[in-house]
Amino acid sequence: MLGKLIRQIKSHFEPRLATVEPLGKTFEVASDQTLLQGALAAGLAFPHHCTVGTCGNCKCRLKSGDVRSMTDASLTLTPAELADGYILACQCLLKSEVTVAVDLNDDSEAMVPAQYMGTIVATEQLTHDILKVSVEIDRPMMFRAGQFADIALPGFGRHRSYSFANAPVDGGTRQLEFMVRNVAGGEYTQWLFAQNRIGERFELHGPKGSFWLRPAEVPVLCVAGGSGMAPILSVLEDMLNKNIERPVAFFFGARQTHDLYCLQQLESIRQKWPGEFRFIPVLSEEPESSSWTGSRGMVTEFLNGDYASFDIAASHAYLCGPPPMIDAALARLQSCGLGIEYTHYDKFLDSRQLEVAENGVM
Numbered sequence: 001m002l003g004k005l006i007r008q009i010k011s012h013f014e015p016r017l018a019t020v021e022p023l024g025k026t027f028e029v030a031s032d033q034t035l036l037q038g039a040l041a042a043g044l045a046f047p048h049h050c051t052v053g054t055c056g057n058c059k060c061r062l063k064s065g066d067v068r069s070m071t072d073a074s075l076t077l078t079p080a081e082l083a084d085g086y087i088l089a090c091q092c093l094l095k096s097e098v099t100v101a102v103d104l105n106d107d108s109e110a111m112v113p114a115q116y117m118g119t120i121v122a123t124e125q126l127t128h129d130i131l132k133v134s135v136e137i138d139r140p141m142m143f144r145a146g147q148f149a150d151i152a153l154p155g156f157g158r159h160r161s162y163s164f165a166n167a168p169v170d171g172g173t174r175q176l177e178f179m180v181r182n183v184a185g186g187e188y189t190q191w192l193f194a195q196n197r198i199g200e201r202f203e204l205h206g207p208k209g210s211f212w213l214r215p216a217e218v219p220v221l222c223v224a225g226g227s228g229m230a231p232i233l234s235v236l237e238d239m240l241n242k243n244i245e246r247p248v249a250f251f252f253g254a255r256q257t258h259d260l261y262c263l264q265q266l267e268s269i270r271q272k273w274p275g276e277f278r279f280i281p282v283l284s285e286e287p288e289s290s291s292w293t294g295s296r297g298m299v300t301e302f303l304n305g306d307y308a309s310f311d312i313a314a315s316h317a318y319l320c321g322p323p324p325m326i327d328a329a330l331a332r333l334q335s336c337g338l339g340i341e342y343t344h345y346d347k348f349l350d351s352r353q354l355e356v357a358e359n360g361v362m
């Protein structure tokens with residue numbers, strides 16, 4: 001009896017094995033480690049961001065085995081994702097040996113996040129509240145279009161995450177571009193917008209995130225709002241560079257005409273695109289009296305086959321922007337018949353939302 005109890009207690013504290021498919025890599029996860037911590041300790045570029053169960057970046061599908069989630073995953077994952085067996089790796093302790101499925105390419109080891117030093121070399125005001133920031137880092141970084149980096153300004157307690165707005169380069173690049181929205185009360189953005197910051201140096205950790213174009217032949221549906229334009233531009237420029245010929249419909253939600261930006265760059269992309277390319281800006285608060293003749297309302301209301309020019313159920317979707325927009329888009333796309341496994345998203349949490357996520361306070 002006592003022997004059985006001792007064996008049970010010992011087994012409780014033993015590391016468990018986790019296998020990541022389709023790569024087929026197996027690693028140990030200590031009893032007090034999350035699946036994500038075990039994967040990162042094993043050197044895998046396992047996608048993640050917030051590490052507190054909020055962003056959904058670390059989601060993966062549990063194919064076998066048993067886990068214990070430390071938080072309620074239904075606050076982050078959709079009912080369809082939960083029903084499909086998705087879990088949050090950053091919140092799960094292993095109760096047994098497990099196998100999970102997550103998108104890791106063969107080149108993921110070359111893209112394990114690392115520390116870089118960056119210098120701001122240029123800035124450009126894109127709208128009244130969005131600044132393009134060009135950064136040069138100390139050595140080339142390889143990343144996938146759509147990913148992001150954590151930026152740690154000296155003297156600030158915590159980092160902030162920003163998506164790359166430029167396309168990656170084979171073999172890596174030292175030139176990075178970010179689009180930063182001026183968030184009310186956000187200490188990083190207030191520092192950045194207060195004066196000319198060219199020449200300022202800071203630490204940068206990346207690349208990170210699972211928001212990147214999956215290989216396929218089907219049309220690509222993009223939905224973005226605010227500074228969520230950045231990773232979509234990176235993806236589109238990368239597709240052009242790689243001669244990827246797929247129809248694209250890019251829905252962009254903004255409040256008013258003065259919130260639209262990068263229109264010339266998008267027009268240039270459209271002209272070079274080998275096939276159908278639609279950019280559909282939708283304004284939610286444009287005055288009725290204005291000369292705007294485009295779409296008005298919430299961007300997610302316009303997600304249908306007529307605007308996209310293809311069957312949404314037979315596309316892959318890439319969503320990037322504020323959480324309410326992402327949640328509305330996920331529900332809309334699901335009602336259009338698009339499977340959750342073909343929907344990739346990156347929720348942009350501002351500093352206040354991150355604080356709530358980490359501390360659980362409003």
Ligand code: FES
Nearest residue numbers: 049051053056090
């Ligand atoms: S890293 Fe797990 S939910 Fe954000």
